[in-house]
Amino acid sequence: MTNAAIEIQGLTKDYPVGFWRKRMCRSLDYLTLRVEEGETFGFLGPNGAGKTTTMKLLMGLIFPTAGTARVRGRSIDDVRMHREIGYMPEQPYFYDYLTAGELLEYFARFFGYSAVERRERVTRFLELVGLTTASDVQLRKFSKGMLQRVGIAQAILHDPQVVFLDEPMSGLDPVGRREVRDVILNLKRQGRTVFFSTHILSDAEMLCDRVGVLVGGKLQGVGAPEELVSMEVLGMEILFEVRAGSAPPTSMAERATHTGNRYRIEVAEADLYSALEELRSCEARILSVAPLRPSLEDYFLKLVGREKALQPPTEMSLV
Amino acid sequence: MSTMPAVVAVHTFREAVRDRVLYNLIIFALMMIGGAILVGEISIGVQQMVIVNLGLSAISIFGIIMAIFIGVGLVHKEMEKRTLYSLLAKPIRRWEFLVGKFAGLLLTLLVNTALMTLGLTAALYYVSRTFERSEVAILVAVYFILLELALITALALFFSCFSSPLLSTLYTLGIYVAGVFALDIKGVGEYTQSPAMAAGARFVYYLLPNFHNFNVIAAAAHGETIPFTLIWHNTLYAALYVILILVAASAVFSGRNLK
Numbered sequence: 001m002t003n004a005a006i007e008i009q010g011l012t013k014d015y016p017v018g019f020w021r022k023r024m025c026r027s028l029d030y031l032t033l034r035v036e037e038g039e040t041f042g043f044l045g046p047n048g049a050g051k052t053t054t055m056k057l058l059m060g061l062i063f064p065t066a067g068t069a070r071v072r073g074r075s076i077d078d079v080r081m082h083r084e085i086g087y088m089p090e091q092p093y094f095y096d097y098l099t100a101g102e103l104l105e106y107f108a109r110f111f112g113y114s115a116v117e118r119r120e121r122v123t124r125f126l127e128l129v130g131l132t133t134a135s136d137v138q139l140r141k142f143s144k145g146m147l148q149r150v151g152i153a154q155a156i157l158h159d160p161q162v163v164f165l166d167e168p169m170s171g172l173d174p175v176g177r178r179e180v181r182d183v184i185l186n187l188k189r190q191g192r193t194v195f196f197s198t199h200i201l202s203d204a205e206m207l208c209d210r211v212g213v214l215v216g217g218k219l220q221g222v223g224a225p226e227e228l229v230s231m232e233v234l235g236m237e238i239l240f241e242v243r244a245g246s247a248p249p250t251s252m253a254e255r256a257t258h259t260g261n262r263y264r265i266e267v268a269e270a271d272l273y274s275a276l277e278e279l280r281s282c283e284a285r286i287l288s289v290a291p292l293r294p295s296l297e298d299y300f301l302k303l304v305g306r307e308k309a310l311q312p313p314t315e316m317s318l319v
Numbered sequence: 320m321s322t323m324p325a326v327v328a329v330h331t332f333r334e335a336v337r338d339r340v341l342y343n344l345i346i347f348a349l350m351m352i353g354g355a356i357l358v359g360e361i362s363i364g365v366q367q368m369v370i371v372n373l374g375l376s377a378i379s380i381f382g383i384i385m386a387i388f389i390g391v392g393l394v395h396k397e398m399e400k401r402t403l404y405s406l407l408a409k410p411i412r413r414w415e416f417l418v419g420k421f422a423g424l425l426l427t428l429l430v431n432t433a434l435m436t437l438g439l440t441a442a443l444y445y446v447s448r449t450f451e452r453s454e455v456a457i458l459v460a461v462y463f464i465l466l467e468l469a470l471i472t473a474l475a476l477f478f479s480c481f482s483s484p485l486l487s488t489l490y491t492l493g494i495y496v497a498g499v500f501a502l503d504i505k506g507v508g509e510y511t512q513s514p515a516m517a518a519g520a521r522f523v524y525y526l527l528p529n530f531h532n533f534n535v536i537a538a539a540a541h542g543e544t545i546p547f548t549l550i551w552h553n554t555l556y557a558a559l560y561v562i563l564i565l566v567a568a569s570a571v572f573s574g575r576n577l578k
Contacts (some may be wrong), residue, residue, distance in 0.1 A: 059408045062576040079412050087408035093401050097337040109326045110409040154405055164408075 004070075005162050005193035006035040006058070011067035013053050027053045029217040030067065035195055035210075037072075037161075040188050042204035043197040045214035046304050051197040052090055054214070055166045059087050071162055083111070086160035090167045090197075092151030096140035100131050100150050103139060104157055111158045125153040130179055144171040152183055163187055165196035169203055181207060201297045211296070213303050220303045225296050234294060236272045238265050239287040240279055249278045266292060323411045324419035331423020332430075335389060340427060343381050347435050350377055351442040358446060366446045371540040374439035375460050379536070381435065382428055382468045383495065389427070390475025391487035393420045398577055407577075414569035421476055421565060428468045436461050459550060460539035466557035467533040471495055473564040474528075480572040497523075498530035528560050 011031040014024040028050040035041045045051050056062045058069055060076055074081040094103050101122050108118040126135050129149040139147065148171060155163055168184070169177045177200075184207050187194050198204055204211050205225045212222040221228055241262050242248055248256055248263055252275070256265040263284075267275045272289070279286060335341075354373045358366045394417070397403040407413065436458070443454065474494055478487035497504065501524050508520020532553055535545055 056404075056577070059404070061404060061407060063574070079410050082408060082410040085408065087405065089401060089404040089408075092405060094405065095334065095402055097334060106326070106330055107405070107409060110323065110411055112322075151405070155408075 003037045003073075004034050005037045005039065006033070006041075006069070006071055006195060008033040008054075008058075008069045009067055011054065011057055011069055012065045013050075013057060013062065014065045027217055028057070031214075031217075031219055033212060033219060033222065035193060037193055038188075038191045039209045040184065040194045040207055041196070042208035042211040043195065043214065044199075044201065044204055044211055044300060045197070046199075049214040050217040051214055052166055053217075055087070055089075055164055055197065058164065059085075083158070084161045086155035086158065086163045088148075088151040088155040088163075088165045088168060091144075091171070092147055094139050094147065094150060094154075097138060099136050099138055100126060100142070100146075100153075101135040103150065104154055107154050108157055113158075121157055125157050128156075128183065129153045145173060145176045148172055148176065149179070152180060156183070156187065160192070162193040162195065165194065167198060168196055169198055169200050177203070201295070201300060205296045213300055215304050221299070228299050229294050229296055233269055233291040235266045235292045236269055237288075237290045237292050238267065238272075238275060238279070239263070239289075240265075241285040241287055243283065246282070246284075248284065249282050251278065262287070321412075321415055323415040324422055327411070327416055327419020328422035328426060331393070331420050332426045335424070335427040340385065340389065341431060341434075343385065344431065344434050344438070347377055347381060348438050351438045355442040355445045367443060367542075368540045370439070370442050370446055371457060372536060374435075374442060375457065375464070375536040375539060378432055378435045378439065378461060379464045379467070379534075382432055382464055383471060385431065386424070386428060386468045386471040387475050387488055387491050387495075389424055390472045391479050391484045391491065393424060393476055394479040394572065395482075395484050395487070401577075403577060413573045414565075417476065417480070417569050417572055418565060421472060421561075424472050424476075425469055428472065429465065432461060432465055432468070456535070456539040456543060456545050459545040460535045462550070463533040463535055463553060466553055467530055469561050470528050470530070470557055470564075473561045473568070477564050477568040477571070480568050480575065494527065495530060498528045499534075500531070501527050501529045502531050529556070532556070 008031055011028060012026070013028040014026050016022040017025045031050075031054060043051050043054065053062070057064050058071065058076055060082075069076045071081050072084050074084070098106065104122040104125060105118050108121055113121065122135075123132075126132050129152055131146065131149055131153070134142070134146065139150065142150065148168065152165070152168060155165065165184075168180050172180060181203060184194055184196070188207070194207075208225060210222060210224050211228065213220045213228075239262065240248070244261060246261075247253060248258075252263075252265055256263040258264070265275070269291075276286065276289070351370075351374060354370055358369045397406070403416075406416065439457070440454070443457075471491060475487060475491045478490045482490070504520050504527070505524035508517040508524075511517060511520075532549070535549075538545060
């Protein structure tokens with residue numbers, strides 16, 4: 001068994017809501033999770049699922065109602081744990097009056113680096129996130145995407161073994177997303193553990209060894225993306241082309257979608273050969289035949305839909 | 320010994336300087352120049368007294384305004400803007416952050432007060448063309464103002480840990496005003512016939528920081544010698560009070576869930 005980078009045991013968080021008659025609203029419900037060393041773990045879930053709450057609990061920004069968590073064997077209450085982790089909050093915001101270089105220099109001081117080491121690190125990490133030319137610009141003048149990059153730079157500035165990124169791709173343009181993906185892949189190559197939350201399922205599918213889906217504060221599923229997504233074939237997709245002026249077989253015309261004389265149709269697996277035979281008889285040109293399998297998105301939407309159908313967010317009276 | 324508070328303190332000082340907090344020195348300089356020219360018209364014996372009174376009062380008022388208005392935002396601003404999130408993920412304890420913030424603002428106030436004292440000394444030299452031994456009392460008065468500012472900063476920081484800047488300003492200002500009149504509160508209790516009222520007033524008197532003892536501006540203006548016992552008594556009193564308030568602030572802040 002490999003070593004656990006993150007061990008979460010029964011982590012629960014209740015928030016008081018209301019002014020006069022306070023009730024408790026459960027934002028995270030008995031989360032138990034283990035992330036191995038060197039793993040890239042994607043934390044998925046809709047808005048309000050409890051992803052940011054989990055991150056904040058692990059960072060010690062808020063305190064759990066129940067449960068414990070350890071990062072690389074150290075309790076989250078232990079300040080020494082923070083030497084081994086890096087954290088980028090959701091929509092990071094930094095001191096307006098500092099430049100990107102000054103901010104990183106300030107944060108580097110907390111790790112006891114010498115002045116030379118600090119300068120070297122600031123230069124290296126600004127370069128890594130593509131902000132070398134903006135190092136002397138005050139952060140108040142930064143765009144959202146640039147702040148996101150500074151957020152990543154400050155999170156990995158001290159070469160942490162475990163990196164927590166809360167929605168690292170949000171607000172980024174395609175180039176920015178690509179750069180963040182490259183940073184995560186680079187961390188993965190270096191054997192670091194990356195724990196990130198995201199809404200963008202394609203990124204999770206591409207980057208993660210495993211994902212966890214959180215809905216309504218409850219962990220609904222954990223596993224490798226390919227394990228979670230069933231290999232069951234939902235149907236077959238046929239792409240075909242008919243000659244100019246011709247029409248597809250009448251039995252398919254209603255169900256097919258087309259652009260010009262190119263058509264796409266979904267048929268049941270059992271009907272594939274009869275459909276192909278029909279297309280051959282009307283001299284259609286088959287472009288491709290592919291099985292339709294559920295995606296991570298389908299799995300995610302199924303869980304979200306099921307949870308919503310079952311119950312509203314858990315609430316309980318204040319004892 | 321942890322170096323974390325020092326890192327935060329230097330950053331807080333830099334923040335204040337970049338926020339153009341020290342611009343108040345320009346107003347102070349203009350006041351001193353104007354005051355010096357104006358008292359030039361007054362009879363020679365009173366010139367120094369007026370300048371010292373005006374200068375020390377200005378140093379005190381400017382310092383109090385800065386301590387309260389910057390102090391109440393020290394923690395609240397970082398929570399509101401969520402700059403604390405990235406910071407507290409670093410290996411720093413919450414009490415270290417608070418002590419750093421306190422020390423940073425105190426450093427700002429120290430530099431501000433030192434520069435204003437230089438301005439006051441220059442104005443005094445302008446009117447008398449000489450430095451006198453009685454000016455040592457001015458330095459003691461400035462030292463007491465700094466002790467008073469340390470107490471106010473600690474109070475503002477304490478309230479900043481759990482309430483909005485507006486409420487924190489009101490609380491800090493309220494305690495400051497009550498602390499200035501602490502002796503009178505005790506006196507009122509003693510004048511009443513009710514032992515309960517007298518005991519209550521005495522309790523409030525001991526609970527409130529006694530700011531009255533830090534005000535030696537009139538004595539300094541008259542060139543009186545400030546007793547050494549008062550100096551160390553005030554130093555000890557302020558140090559103990561500041562430590563108590565910072566411990567309470569740390570206890571509140573360490574258990575607080577950040578939004």
